[in-house]
Every structure is written in C-alpha cells, then in structure tokens.
Amino acid sequence: MTATSSRIAAFADRWPKLVALLLGAVSATGFAPLNLWPLTLLALAGWMTLVAKAPRGRRAFGLGWAFGVGHFTIGLNWIATAFTYQAAMPAWLGWIAVVLLALYLAVYPALAAWGAWAIKPKADTHFAAPSYILVFASLWTLTEWLRSWVFTGFAWNPLGVIAVPHVAAPARWIGTYGMSGIACLLAGVLILAFYRRRVAAASLLASLVLFWGAAFLTQAGSDADAAVRSKGMERIPITVVQPNVGQQDKWEGSKADANFAKLARLTSPKDDTPRLILWPEAAVPDYLEWGYPSAYYDRSPAAARARLVALMNPGDLMLLGALKLELDQAGDVVGARNAVMTIHADGTLGPRYDKAHLVPYGEYLPMRPILSAIGLSRLAPGDIDFWPGPGPHTLDLGTFGRAGLQICYEIIFSGQVVDRAHRPDFIFNPSNDAWFGGWGPPQHLAQARLRAIEEGLPVVRATPTGISAIIDADGRIVESLPMHAAGRIDSFVPKAHAPTLFARHGNMLPVGFALLLLAAAIAFRRRGR
Incomplete structure (x- = not known):
C-alpha cells in the first residue's frame, strides 16, 4: 500500500460516513449527462470496501444510508428545478425536496449494505470475500426492484442505466435491475484486483464477459430475425414534433395561439403520404370532448378538432397529449386524466390512453386534505388531482400498427410498460421534460433506451x-x-424484434438472477470464502 493510499485509508477510518457520502455523490456521475461510468464503478468499489470494514451492522447500515444520500442528491438534482415550476416556489425549497427524497431513497442501499455485511465472513481481513461481493450484487438488485414499487415506486436512475449505450445487451435477459447487479459485480472485480486476488478477479471478469458476449450475439441474431420478418411488411411513416415550448410558456393563456402556431408550422404535411403524427404530452390546452362545464372551454371541441384536422392529410392519424376531466353526479369537476388521444383526419376521436403511473406532488397531492389544511397545497399544482388509468394497454391504430403508450415518467418502470397479452409494434412515449432541468431529459432518454432493449421494441419519444x-x-x-430546439423528425418506426426473454417473463428474471447470486454467496460463505 502506497503512502497516499494509506492516508486515504486513515481518513476513511476517521470519517467513514463522510467518505461514504462523497463516494455516493461520485457514483452518480455515471448517469447521463456526464456518463462517467468508470467513476461509478470505482466509487462503488470504495464504498463496498468501507462497508465490509464496518465493526457493527448498525455502522454498515449508516454507511449505506450516507452513500445513498450522496448518490440520490446528485443524481436527482434536476428535481430542484422541477419544484420551481410549482406555483413559482423558491429554488431553496426545491433543494429541500431533493434532499428529503434522497433521505428516503437512501434506505434501499442501506438495507443492501447491512445485509451484505451480515453475510460477509468475519474472519476475512482482505475485505474481498467472493461471498460478500455476490451478496452485495444480489441485495442491491433486490432493493432496487423494491424501490420501483414500494409506495407506488420511484424507479428513476437504477444503477444499470450506466450501461447505456455501452454494454446493455444483457438487459434483454435480466432487465435493468439485473444490469445493476452486474455493475456491483464489476465493482467487485476492482476490489478483488486491488487486494491481489487475481484468480478470483479474473474468473469473475471472464464470467461477466462471456455473459455479455452471449447476450450480444443473441441481439445480433434478433437484428437478422427482424430483417427477415419485416420483408413485405408496410413501414409506418411518422412525424415527431418538438415545438420548443418551455414550461413557463406552456400554460400561459396569452401565448396559447403562438404555441399552437409553432406546433402547426412543424406539422404541416410535406406531401400527400399518409403518416402518423406524434405530438408531446399535454400538447394543447383545449378539451377535445364535449360534456364539461362551459367555463373550461376556450373554444368548442369542434373548433379545437378542426384546428388539428387542418394540419392533416386525408389518410393521416394523430396521437397527442390532452386532458380529460372527470365529473361527479352534480356535473362538478372532481378530477382529471393525463391522456393521449387519437384523432382521425375527419375529426373523429379514436382510442384513448390514460396515464396510470402518476407523479406524486406533480400530478396529485398525497394526503391532500391534511396538507391543504396546514397550507401545503402548493406542493402540487392545481386544486384537483389527476386520476390514474388502468395500466399498460395497446392501441390499435389500423394501418399504422399497434402502439403501446407510456406517458412521461411511466417509461422508467422496467417490466411495467407493455400489455404482454397484446404486444404492440412500438412504444410511444410522449413526455414533457421542459421542467426537468439540464440533467433530467438525458436521464429520461437513457431509461427509455433500456425499455427498448428489454422489450425488443422500438420507442418513439415526443417532447416539447x-x-x-x-x-x-x-x-x-x-x-x-x-x-x-424546435424541429420535426420525418421517418419510419423501426422494426420490432421477437419478444425477448425479459419481454416474456418480466421482473421474474432479475429477481431470479438476484436469488441465484444470493444462493452462490451462501455456498461460498459456508466454505468460509
């Protein structure tokens, strides 16, 4: 050990929780937009070593919690920007929200750290026992999967996202959460190498390389299969519109006509080829259905639809984000739905999708009566909550194929984005990332890319x-x-693959992968390794 590494070790022994906090912050640099994934692996390795040296389980839990606070505070910093759009809240309140969320999310790596410490052979003085590395990867995978659904779930930035776009092929088999486990195993390779357990390090690395190679070859085979299956099939022409309308302008009534003009200019047909027009989430403030109180209409549904039809060729079809209201028996508005509506070139409405996985404090206020009573209703915009839809389902768009819909952050939930009984030809992900700051949009895109790999389906995103x-x-x-930037994409929907292993079995696979790692860890532990 060099003099420098000795000083670092001494500092870590004196201030372990501070070091864990800093390592957590560094680990978040592997996510978009920085994509410094080697730093993530190094930070993970340092933290795993720190946890292994903890004298008690309580210390291991605290080190995991400190790491998680740093990890999530940096990785989710864009949420501070999002909160400033909530009734013009001050920036400092946004950062309080980020830290509070990080304090909760940090419980999951803390549980993983405590469990891994409990299984590690206590006689191991090199802090590089194979059983410890395996159980750490297993428990990180399981706790990350838990994070995706406990309290409705918050699955943003699973560790496996750092594999995009480099080595994400195994997600076809073990999903994103399984990829997170592989990231922990790679950090384990660094630990084994540092403590000169070269045979163990080489064996683990070789196993991971072989696993990735097999997944990559399977992916190449899927490319060839898609090419064969697509022969003779009609390609789906699409126009994706990005108007560059910021969050501060989106709901400004005086700018509504100018905002629509941007959409219209970018949507006008270039020729008479029928196409599927894809607009962002909540693209227009107009209500396209009849039956609501008159005060809600700036223009009639007929006039609102006519404006859209004027942009379309006779064979066109449009999918756009719009709002739907829910009324009680007295005709009063009691809720809303964040919807994607289908409009035909003759002005008739087709099938609709209602967002199912809503954003807490963005689309609804948990415990609204209590928080309103103590003056905290501004934590969510509006006086009513959005209502959830039934979940993933496929819209039949006729000659334009079958579309699976995932609105905004619904796309981040691995294994929850497709109606498996009615597999679509592609996933459409309309979103409004205008309030996600500089880090949120590229992180959102990276997670959408993983959904494409997992499901073997193309994904089309339209954002303002x-x-x-x-x-x-x-x-x-x-x-x-x-x-x-304002612009449009005129292209075709890429071809889908045959259903992947993950598409057929979902999150049973990463959970099963984690349990296999756990079983291997227990086997090593019984042999004192």
Missing part, C-alpha cells in the same frame, strides 16, 4: 423541449432532436 427521439429495438438512437 427535447429530447425527442426514435430508438430502435436494440436501444440505439436512430434520429433525435436536441434540447431547447
């Missing part, structure tokens, strides 16, 4: 300010529009 994109079934970006 970026990043709109067409993603193929291997997670590659075919075309995209940059942030804060």
